[in-house]
Amino acid sequence: MTGANGQAVYEFSPQEEKKIAALANRTIGWGVVSLILSVLIVAAFVVAWGLGLGSGKLGALWLVVTLVATVPVLVVNGIVSILYIGAGRSLRALIKTQNDDVPHVLDAMARLSGAFQVELIVSAIGILGGAAALFQGLTGGS
């Protein structure tokens, strides 16, 4: 079967759409959860600051720590969440529409690629930082 522009089209069967729907729901769910978690992390730092941890001489230092710790988390999680939610929406569009399944699935894959790419880079940085701290701890900081 070919589409209006002469390209081959594929329409997923109900069983196939069920598997795709599961992925769609879970990617959207994960995107929303990761956005909520990043907001909660920021809120925890703000609450800690409000409780007095940031007062006195440590105030300025605590503010810097808060900004350094939370801003990257917010930015990265925000980007990843948008990509995951976008991928899930593309997969949902695939189920709702007809004769246009392949472009939707490819759009979702491109977004998932972006999200995995960001996750990989952030995880690699985290692992390197963690490994360095672990090494320093094991060697007693000498």
Added chain:
Amino acid sequence: MNQYGGQGGPPPGQPPHGGQGQYPYPGQPPAGYPPQPGGYVAPPAVQPGHGAYPGWFARAQYEFNQHENKIISDLAFWSGGLGIVKLVHGALSLVVANVFGFLLHLAVGLLMLHANRSLRKVVTTEGNDIDHLLKSVEHLATVFQIRLILTLMVSILVGIVAVAALSS
């Protein structure tokens, strides 16, 4: 639905060829077919989305073109890379005696590598692209399921501990 796939229907102009009970008189061949000695036995029904029957019974497969393969190949690359990073993360978690983190990263890493293998098969093989694609979809869906369940569990636990700490 695709031309044959999904619904398992015949192409236009072909006689119907379905499962038992599709014809008004059991034991009779469909119209256009000669009577058979010993009675007619209808072929098994084609299950939508399953089975590999020869000829027009076969479920249509879509073959991704070069541009589409590039997008799939990119996803394969990044899912494989993330899978390896997760395995390394899991190994480091074990070093610091974090068994929970080890199991989580091990499961996610292995599933990511399985997804990577299925996606690579989409690109490198011919004739089964949709099946391989759906395999990777299943693996990725399991990754997100694990993440969601564990995140919710940990969040509830942290919430309980925080409330207990604030109230004491």
